Amino acid sequence: MTQNDKALLTRLREQQVEFVIIGGVCGILHGVTLVTLDLDICCRFSRENLRRLEAAVKDLHPQHRLTANKLPLELTDELCDSLKNIYLRTDWGTLDCLSEVSGIGGFEQVWQCSVPHTMSFGEFRILGLDALIAAKTAAGRLKDQEAVRLLLVIKEKKERQKDLF
């Protein structure tokens, strides 16, 4: 079992997938100290963008991880039009792709609430701190509540020290 978020993100960027980093990894980038086992993104569910997503992971044996038979990722135009989420298991780890985020809305709203961030392996957009708090609050699971508590601390700290990311 492996999970290499940096490698997955690099692949997505190389294939020019339109996406925003959400979920636990977004929390990590903001400073949350909880461990997360998957990479969650919100992406545009257009045929073109989903084809780019497929190309990004095609040699990583992508499977729909929640299907009983672990069906391989083999997109058709018809399937692209029907999917709202894609939950993948790949050789480089779990990649969950959502078309919308609870508490925020669809991809356009998520994009509006995102902020650019440059790392050594590329520029990415991540959900802004307030939006992440709203999303985690809306999700409402125990692990989300834990994350919200830390995110509120980080927000408070940021407001007191404007130089923090």
Next chain:
Amino acid sequence: MIDAKTLAQMNGEYAMPADAGPAWRAAAAHGYDMSLLEETLRLTPEQRLEMHQRALNTVLMVMEAGECHDAK
């Protein structure tokens, strides 16, 4: 001679920063290790991602070891 306050901190008592706000104090009271959060916030986002990757690798290694143990 170590004073009582320092000794308490050596034993795990958290020294609340003077500028700690209500959210910070509430999280500390809830039992979070705020010193870890302080350290993390001193890092760049990319350094945070790398630190998380190392922690995640350890978690996955322990999970695999548990699965191997259960299979025996």
